[in-house]
Amino acid sequence: MSTHAAAGAIDHHHDHTTTTGIPNKKLFMWAFLASDCMFFGALISTHLIYRLHQTPNQPDIVGLFSLELTSFSTFILLMSSLLMALAVNACQKGKVAATRKMLLGTIVFGLIFLTCQVYEFSHFVHEKGLTLSSSMFGSTFYTLTGTHGCHVAIGVLWLVLMYIRSFKPADGSPWILKSFVHLAVFALVTVASIKALLGGVHAVQEHGATAQAISTFVHHDLLAIIVTAVGLVGLAFLGRSSKAVEFGEANAIDVESMGLYWHFVDIVWIVIFTAVYLLEYL
Amino acid sequence: MSASTHSAVDASGHGHHEASKFHIFVQLAMILAVITGVEIVLIYIPLAKWLIVTSLVTLSLVKFMLVIFIFMHLKWDKLFCTILFFIGLILAGGTVAALLALFHVEDAKPLTTEDTASIDYVVRSA
Numbered sequence: 248m249s250t251h252a253a254a255g256a257i258d259h260h261h262d263h264t265t266t267t268g269i270p271n272k273k274l275f276m277w278a279f280l281a282s283d284c285m286f287f288g289a290l291i292s293t294h295l296i297y298r299l300h301q302t303p304n305q306p307d308i309v310g311l312f313s314l315e316l317t318s319f320s321t322f323i324l325l326m327s328s329l330l331m332a333l334a335v336n337a338c339q340k341g342k343v344a345a346t347r348k349m350l351l352g353t354i355v356f357g358l359i360f361l362t363c364q365v366y367e368f369s370h371f372v373h374e375k376g377l378t379l380s381s382s383m384f385g386s387t388f389y390t391l392t393g394t395h396g397c398h399v400a401i402g403v404l405w406l407v408l409m410y411i412r413s414f415k416p417a418d419g420s421p422w423i424l425k426s427f428v429h430l431a432v433f434a435l436v437t438v439a440s441i442k443a444l445l446g447g448v449h450a451v452q453e454h455g456a457t458a459q460a461i462s463t464f465v466h467h468d469l470l471a472i473i474v475t476a477v478g479l480v481g482l483a484f485l486g487r488s489s490k491a492v493e494f495g496e497a498n499a500i501d502v503e504s505m506g507l508y509w510h511f512v513d514i515v516w517i518v519i520f521t522a523v524y525l526l527e528y529l
Numbered sequence: 530m531s532a533s534t535h536s537a538v539d540a541s542g543h544g545h546h547e548a549s550k551f552h553i554f555v556q557l558a559m560i561l562a563v564i565t566g567v568e569i570v571l572i573y574i575p576l577a578k579w580l581i582v583t584s585l586v587t588l589s590l591v592k593f594m595l596v597i598f599i600f601m602h603l604k605w606d607k608l609f610c611t612i613l614f615f616i617g618l619i620l621a622g623g624t625v626a627a628l629l630a631l632f633h634v635e636d637a638k639p640l641t642t643e644d645t646a647s648i649d650y651v652v653r654s655a
Contacts (some may be wrong), residue, residue, distance in 0.1 A: 276609045281617025285624065289621075299633070300632070328558070336551060336558070465614040506601075514596050517593055518591045529582065
């Protein structure tokens, strides 16, 4: 593979072909992230302003939150950042297989974070009665954490597309149709696994860790379990790669730009975790 | 001859740098997890509220800076990237501080149901 031959020749931090000496994709991403800082700054300050003032129909917020769940989500997102950094590192060295593994790990961790958020929102709406319009707290909380969740979802989609991109054959043979099938299977597995996971959690909450919980889970979510299992087999099948691919060290800038976005989502959550969740317990 | 030696040294140096980066990333992830644990424990410690709030904000800031400088490679990239990002960050921080200060004044507090009832009474009387 030509990209492997060039390993060590590319300077990943400087680009002497641009006037700034910075790769254009990286420069664009930093400019975008700077503007996104202001966007989240406005959302966080709106939430804090309404929390500092007494507003009508304010719920019991400490009773509402689950610190265990939020701490777990935070840990998962931090670890996904580690995997993303390792994916960038592997790609810069031209290690395609390692890059794929790290990207898959980041995708899985991102999906776990999203599942936790779906569970949290569903719990708030159905059991605590907190909706977007029930109180000012509901409005600002859902807008802020929901916007962050959308950023995570976009990041997961980008990761999946990059993972599929890493299978582009070097010999120029057609791969677009296979890529669409790959994407469709990913989408199917994502939806089915989140549904199965939430079904499992609800069954355990209802019946405890008993055989009845397993029976209820299998009875209610059989289709989701089957689709997840078949989809995972499909992903393993589509992920087999013996041919040379047109993906390597030269694509490190693409993976790095995506990594910058993913780390940004992580740092926004670092702020939200303290400002929205931890400060409520004081 | 000297050119090839030079490139061999460069390549080994580059390899060593990349290998150490792997360890830096793993160590950083562990540090971030520990800081998060400390933050969670901190809210249960019976200390003055201002002290806990200051500690939480400081710890979050430390996590934030560690991620942007190491995971996001700002430490190894050109200074211009840092300047560009900090322009947005300072504008965002300034907006948060200004909005919090603006809405902290007495007149900015939202009206309660009793307030609106008394205003209605005054308007009707007039």
